[in-house]
Every structure is written in structure tokens, then in C-alpha cells.
Amino acid sequence: MQQVPFDEVTTSAARDAGGWLGALPVAVVATSADGAIVRWDHAAEDLLGYTPHEVLGLHIADLLHPGADRSLGRSLWEGAATGRGVMGTVTAWHKEGRPLDLEIWACPVPARHRGGTTVLVFAAEAQAARQIRGSSAVWDGLFSRSPVGIAVMDTQLRFLRVNPALEAMNGLPQAAHIGRRLVEVLPDVEAADMERAMRRALDEGTPVLDSRGTGRTPADPDHDHVWSGSYVRLEDAEGRPIGLAATLIDITAQQQMQLEADESRRHLALVNEATVKIGTSLDLERTAQELADVAVPDLADAITVDVLESLAAGGELGAGLTGGTTLRRLAKAPLTGSPVTNALVPLGRTLAFPANAPYTRALGARRSYVVAEFDEQAIASAAGHSTTPAELLRLGVHSFMMTPLLARGVVLGLATFYRTRPVGPFTEDEVALAGELAARAAVCVDNARLYRREHDTAAVLQRSMLPQHITPPPGIEVAHRYLPASDVNEVGGDWYDVIALDDGRAVLVIGDVMGHGTTAAAVMGRLSASVRALARLDLSPEEMLYQLEAALHDLAEPMLATFLSVVVDPATGHCRITRAGHPPPAAVSPDGVVRLLDVPPGLPLGVGGVPFTTTEVTLPLGSLLVLYTDGLVEARSSDIDARLDELTDLLAKPVPSLSAVCDRLLTHLVPASADDDIALLVARINTPA
Known part of the structure; x- marks a missing residue:
């Protein structure tokens, strides 16, 4: 029997059966109007095992399961034959003698070569069709929704x-x-x-x-x-x-959140680093440089730190900035290798700005002044103040900000941050970070300012209370030196004096008030005045020390002091020596023999409850007596005995004068940056007439 060929109608019907049909084998069967099979394709043969020769001409219902109710199959076919499409599941009988559940879709189509109706039936294995249809529905839902x-x-x-x-x-x-x-x-x-x-x-x-x-x-x-x-x-x-x-x-939002979190961690790390690295000393220049070093390169590519000229010069800060400002450059970073910092004013230079300059406006407003986009227009606005902006633009600076240094409500200067890398202008968070770093540095700068003022006050007080003109009695030649501690250490309470007595003797004294600063200097002055008054009363050395200790006990806050007194008779070389916790004196005989005089050390003044003793020695005429405070012989990295040996070795070498003795000791024993004040007194007991 002739099979109905595929045509456009058949193809269209197959498309309408659903997109899932292309995903599994589908049998296409055609019947005549009376139900006889007129087409049986290869997919139908593969599905049920029958060849076309075995099924053509049979009624389609004959392929159903012999033991099953065939009424459903017949009704489906009859419905399709009457002009409507039908879908359903039937149980067919495979040629191998086993049942096979099929999903079918049947619809009538007009016969192309003759009148009447052809029923087109699509069939697929039911289980596979359900799987394909289900997975397709899942995929389509996932894809679309x-x-x-x-x-x-x-x-x-x-x-x-x-x-x-x-x-x-x-x-x-x-x-x-x-x-x-x-x-x-x-x-x-x-x-x-x-x-x-x-x-x-x-x-x-x-x-x-x-x-x-x-x-x-x-x-x-x-x-x-x-x-x-x-x-x-x-x-x-x-x-x-x-x-x-x-x-x-x-993931733009998540990426931005991650970037912000990373930036916050970076800022926190920089603040923590600043806490450790800024303010390691009370030196103004060093503190400014520490701020510059911390900010580069994490926050800026270059930075300068300038303070008010009045602050740098050690004077009082001005009341306002309305008439302009003068700054001194104390720090910049990088110090070398940066074209930007090389183009900026060198360290130590003074910069003067009028009232309408950006520097002055930033200081007057007491908040950061940010130039987000540094361009020709920005240069034009600053052209009247400096030619440097044009050079900075040429060197790649595209953004900068000036952040005031504020401490305790006082404007101290400002830090200027420059950016050259292509990372965009300074953000609000970075401006806030610069403010935190500047605030940290400002407090340290202000501490350095206050310390310097106190240091200078103490130094002036100290020097004013030392004897300005020592006039020893006949028969005694003296030389003396006072060396204050370095600028990074506080002034102490060291002093010396030579007091002439009426009977031709002299009292050589040297002392050291423990502590530093103005208080130590003031107590030193009180003790030195007391010693001069008590010595003229011709009190015994022990009694004089008891009186000095009583003076210390009268202070509001207890203080300690070391003290050494030597009563010298220049006519005989007789000496009465009393120590109160002070380093021992050294003696140099005329033949160059040096020794530390064996005198009981005693305890410092202010300890109380311990008697003082006096040792009597007679030195050859022409001998030297060397009195000094502990700053001369104490050093952090050296043993005190080794330092005393070094002292005696230096004294054993001949020198032309007492001043030369002082200079030799200070030159060889004192480092460039002394930790403590040093007082030195050298006396020569005259040779016989």
C-alpha cells in the first residue's frame, strides 16, 4: 500500500507537537480515514519492531496490547478522525511480545493527492517523553526566570x-x-x-x-x-x-563593598603605624619627618610638612592668620629620588603667603583644602603666589590637599599631600585619614613645642643660678664647665661652686639634683644658694649636709640630690672631703700619678636617717682636684668602672692648662648627644712659693 509522503502540512504539525519532540525518537504513522495504516517510518519500526510490510493495511488499533482495553485507543483515533487533535497514553504490543507504553498525539490533516482525511499520529516511548518534557520544562523555567x-x-x-x-x-x-x-x-x-x-x-x-x-x-x-x-x-x-x-x-556592589572594606583595613593599619612611628621623640623636625615618612606611599606620592615660622623659631604662636602666614619647611618625603619633592622648596626654607593664598585659607579655615583636579585653571588661581604649581603639573601632580596641623585648638602648620599615580583624586575617606595623621602629628609637634619651651626655660634658669664669676682665694686656680643635656633630653639640676672663706681656705662644691626640667633647676638653685650661705657660717661639712637635707624635706614634693664638698687649705694641701652619694673626686699629683680618692660614698641628700662622714687627706702642693657629676662618666653601653678608668687615663696625660683638662675630658668622654647634664670643676692647689 502506498505511504503518504511527508509534506509541509506534516512538517508543520510536527512543529506544533512541541519543542521537546526533537529531543527523542518519535515515530510518525499515518492512517486513512478508516484507520488503516498507510505510512510507517523508520522511527516507528525502531520503536515497535515491525517493518512497514508487516503493518501497512492493518487497522492501527491492532497494534495495541491484546489483553488491554482497546476502547481508549479506538476512541483517540476516532476523535482525531472526526477533526480534532487528541493526546493520550496507550499500551502497544511490541513485536518481541512485550507491552510498551506510548504517548501519542494524533490530528487530522488533509490528504494532498486525493480527497478525504489522513490521520497523522506521533508516538514516543512514554517514560522517555516524560523525562524529556520534564527536563525541558525545568530548563525553560530556569532560563526564563x-x-x-x-x-x-x-x-x-x-x-x-x-x-x-x-x-x-x-x-x-x-x-x-x-x-x-x-x-x-x-x-x-x-x-x-x-x-x-x-x-x-x-x-x-x-x-x-x-x-x-x-x-x-x-x-x-x-x-x-x-x-x-x-x-x-x-x-x-x-x-x-x-x-x-x-x-x-x-558583582559591582559586592566588589565595591570589598574595596571599601580593604580600604578601611588599609586606613586602620596606617593609623596604627602612625601611632607607633610618629612622636618617638620630642624633636620638632624629627616628628615632622615621621609624619611625612608614614604617609608616603600609602596615602600620597609626595608630602611636605610646614610649621609656623614663630613655632620653628621657638617664639610664641601668633594670634591669627588674617594678614597672611609665614611657614618653615621641616619635612618632606620622599627625601630623595622624587621629581616632585625636588621641585618643592627645600627643608629649612621659609615660605611667606598672603591672606588669600590656598595655604593661608587652609590654615584659617582649620580644615583640609582639597584640589581634586589639579589643572591649568588651578594653576591660574595660584599664579600670583608661586611658579611652582606649573612645574608640579608638568611632573604629573593631578590632585593634592593641604591639611592643617591642629592641637589643643592651636594652628601649628600644615601638611600637603601630592598625588601623581593614576588612582584618582583624594576621596572623602582619604581626606579624613589625612586629618587623623595630621592630628596625631600635631599633638606630638605641640608636645615638642611645649617641651622646647620648658627646656629653654630650664636651661636659662640653670645657667642663671650657676656662678657667673668664680673668684677663688689666693693659692687656688680653677677651671669649670657646664654642659647641658642635648636638645632631645631635659635639662637637669647639676651645679658647682667655689666659695672663699675668711681664713684663706676655699670650699669646692659640686652637686646634682635628681630629675630634669624646670623643677630640678629650681631646686638646684635653692640648694646652691643654701650652700653658699651655710659655708660662710663656718659650719662643719657634716652639719652643712644635714641643713641641706632639711631644705629638701621642706619641699612640697620630696627630691634627692647627690653632693660633694671639699674644704681645701691651699697653704698646706689639707682637704676635708664629704660625699653624699656623689661620684668620687680624682686627684692628680705633680708627678702625674692619678687616683680616685678613697672617700666613703654616703647616701644622697633627701634619703634621711644616715649620718654623713668626713675624710681628711693631704695632697702635695701643685696637685689637681677634679670634681664632676655622673653625666661625665655614666653611659648606657659602658660599665661605670671602665669609664672611671678612662677618666684616670685621660688625666694622666700632661696638658698645658686647667681649661685644656676640661676640654680633653669633655671631648673624649661625652658623646655628641649627651643624655644628662654635666658639671665639671678642676682646681689646682698651688705649688710652694
Whole structure:
């Protein structure tokens, strides 16, 4: 019997049967109006095992399960034959003698070569059809409703299909994607990098996960976005690549949050570093340089730190800045190798600015002055104040800010931060960070200012209370030195004196009030005045020390002091020596023999409850007596005995004068930066007439 050929009607009906039919074998059977089978294709033969010769002419109902109710099958066919499409499940009988559940769809179509109606029947194994239909429904639902952007691409990385989420993400409909590559659809994204990741997944067969891409799309053309893409190769049943599935998630917000979190951690680390590194000393210049070193390169590419000229000069701070300001440059970073800092005013130089200059405005407003975009217009506004801005622009400076140094409500100066790297202008967070660093440095600068003022006051007080003109009695020659502690250490309470008595004797005294600063200097002055008054009363050395200790006990806050008194008779060389915790005196005989005089050390004044003793020695005429405070012989890295040996070795070498003795001792024993004050008194007992 002649089979009905496939035609356009048949093809159209197959399409209408549903997209899932193309995913599994479907048998196509045609019957005449009376139900006789007139077409049996190869898929039908594969499905039920019968050849066309075995079934053509049979009624289609004869293929149903012999033991099953055939009424359902007949009713389905009859419904189709009467002009309506029907769908259902029937149990057919396989040629091998086993039942097989089929899903069928039947519809009438007009016969092309003769009048009447042909019934077209599509049949597929029911279980496989359910699986295919279910998975297709899941895929279609996922594809259409997923918030994740999804695309299917061919092996040339051309779009075959995109879901609504990706359409919205890209700002383009599906039609603008189909048949085109990413680089053609979105030219303003990193398409080349993204396609390299896709090609790797396609060529190697290994999924590529979380591959980052950035750029701009028509959906948001004014802002950069970041996407996380994952790419998986699609394969046929034999494992051959047939395309690529891509999923994309816009992670711009998460990326921004991560960047902000990283920035916060970086800022916190910089603040912690500043806490450790800024203010390690009370030196003004060093503190300013520590601020500069901390800020470069994490916050700025170059920085300068300037303080008010009045502060740098050690004077009082001005009341206002309305008439302009004068600054002194104390620090900059990097110190070398930076074209920007090389173009700026050198360290130590003074800079004067009028009232309307940016520097003065920043100081007057007491808040950061930021130039977000440093360009020709900014140069024009500063042209009347300096030619440096044009040079900075040429060197690549594109943003800078000036942050005042404020401490305890007082303006001390400002720090200027310059940026040359292509990282954008200073942000609000960075301006706040600069303020934190400047505030930290400002407190340390102010501490250095207050310390310097107290240091200078104590030094003036100390020097004013030392004897200005020593007039020893006949028969005694003296030389003396006072060396204050270095600028980074506080002034102490060291002093010396030579007091002539009425009977021709002299009292050589040297002392050291423990402690530093103005208080120590003031107590020193009180003790030195008391010693001069008590010595003239011709009190015994022990009684004089008891009186000095009583004076210390009268103070509001207890103080300690070491003291050494030597009563010398220049006519005989007789000496009465009393120590109160002070280093021992040294004696140099006329023949050059040096020894430390063996005198009981005693305890410092102010300890109380311990008697003082006096030792009597007679020195050859022409001998030297050397009295000194502990700053001369004490050093952090040396043993005291070794230092005393060094002292005696130096004294054993001949010198032309007592002043030369003082200079030799200070030159060889005192480092460039002394930790403590030093008082030195050298006396020669005259040779016989």
C-alpha cells in the first residue's frame, strides 16, 4: 500500500507537537480515514519492531496490547478522525511480545493527492517523553526566570540564546545578541579577556569559574561594572563540543563593598603605624619627618610638612592668620629620588603667603583644602603666589590637599599631600585619614613645642643660678664647665661652686639634683644658694649636709640630690672631703700619678636617717682636684668602672692648662648627644712659693 509522503502540512504539525519532540525518537504513522495504516517510518519500526510490510493495511488499533482495553485507543483515533487533535497514553504490543507504553498525539490533516482525511499520529516511548518534557520544562523555567544572566553560544562564541536577565544586564534585546560575538555586542567591556576564558573552557572541556570582567554596557553607560562569569562546554552524546553555556552575575556592589572594606583595613593599619612611628621623640623636625615618612606611599606620592615660622623659631604662636602666614619647611618625603619633592622648596626654607593664598585659607579655615583636579585653571588661581604649581603639573601632580596641623585648638602648620599615580583624586575617606595623621602629628609637634619651651626655660634658669664669676682665694686656680643635656633630653639640676672663706681656705662644691626640667633647676638653685650661705657660717661639712637635707624635706614634693664638698687649705694641701652619694673626686699629683680618692660614698641628700662622714687627706702642693657629676662618666653601653678608668687615663696625660683638662675630658668622654647634664670643676692647689 502506498505511504503518504511527508509534506509541509506534516512538517508543520510536527512543529506544533512541541519543542521537546526533537529531543527523542518519535515515530510518525499515518492512517486513512478508516484507520488503516498507510505510512510507517523508520522511527516507528525502531520503536515497535515491525517493518512497514508487516503493518501497512492493518487497522492501527491492532497494534495495541491484546489483553488491554482497546476502547481508549479506538476512541483517540476516532476523535482525531472526526477533526480534532487528541493526546493520550496507550499500551502497544511490541513485536518481541512485550507491552510498551506510548504517548501519542494524533490530528487530522488533509490528504494532498486525493480527497478525504489522513490521520497523522506521533508516538514516543512514554517514560522517555516524560523525562524529556520534564527536563525541558525545568530548563525553560530556569532560563526564563533566573536572576542570573545566562547565554548559550556556539563553538565560534556567537550568541544563540540569552535569557531576560542577561538582556536587562546588557541593556540589549535577544535579537541584538543572536549570531554575534561579545566583542561585537558590547565593545566597552573587556571582551577579549572574557572570550579568552570562554575559549579555554571550550577547548579544554574544564569549566572556568568566577572569571572577572569589567566595563560598561548600554544598561548603564556612565559607570563601570564588574561581572563574575562561569563557562561550561556543551557536548553531544559522543563528547564532541557543540557550544558553550555562560552564566554571569553583576558583582559591582559586592566588589565595591570589598574595596571599601580593604580600604578601611588599609586606613586602620596606617593609623596604627602612625601611632607607633610618629612622636618617638620630642624633636620638632624629627616628628615632622615621621609624619611625612608614614604617609608616603600609602596615602600620597609626595608630602611636605610646614610649621609656623614663630613655632620653628621657638617664639610664641601668633594670634591669627588674617594678614597672611609665614611657614618653615621641616619635612618632606620622599627625601630623595622624587621629581616632585625636588621641585618643592627645600627643608629649612621659609615660605611667606598672603591672606588669600590656598595655604593661608587652609590654615584659617582649620580644615583640609582639597584640589581634586589639579589643572591649568588651578594653576591660574595660584599664579600670583608661586611658579611652582606649573612645574608640579608638568611632573604629573593631578590632585593634592593641604591639611592643617591642629592641637589643643592651636594652628601649628600644615601638611600637603601630592598625588601623581593614576588612582584618582583624594576621596572623602582619604581626606579624613589625612586629618587623623595630621592630628596625631600635631599633638606630638605641640608636645615638642611645649617641651622646647620648658627646656629653654630650664636651661636659662640653670645657667642663671650657676656662678657667673668664680673668684677663688689666693693659692687656688680653677677651671669649670657646664654642659647641658642635648636638645632631645631635659635639662637637669647639676651645679658647682667655689666659695672663699675668711681664713684663706676655699670650699669646692659640686652637686646634682635628681630629675630634669624646670623643677630640678629650681631646686638646684635653692640648694646652691643654701650652700653658699651655710659655708660662710663656718659650719662643719657634716652639719652643712644635714641643713641641706632639711631644705629638701621642706619641699612640697620630696627630691634627692647627690653632693660633694671639699674644704681645701691651699697653704698646706689639707682637704676635708664629704660625699653624699656623689661620684668620687680624682686627684692628680705633680708627678702625674692619678687616683680616685678613697672617700666613703654616703647616701644622697633627701634619703634621711644616715649620718654623713668626713675624710681628711693631704695632697702635695701643685696637685689637681677634679670634681664632676655622673653625666661625665655614666653611659648606657659602658660599665661605670671602665669609664672611671678612662677618666684616670685621660688625666694622666700632661696638658698645658686647667681649661685644656676640661676640654680633653669633655671631648673624649661625652658623646655628641649627651643624655644628662654635666658639671665639671678642676682646681689646682698651688705649688710652694
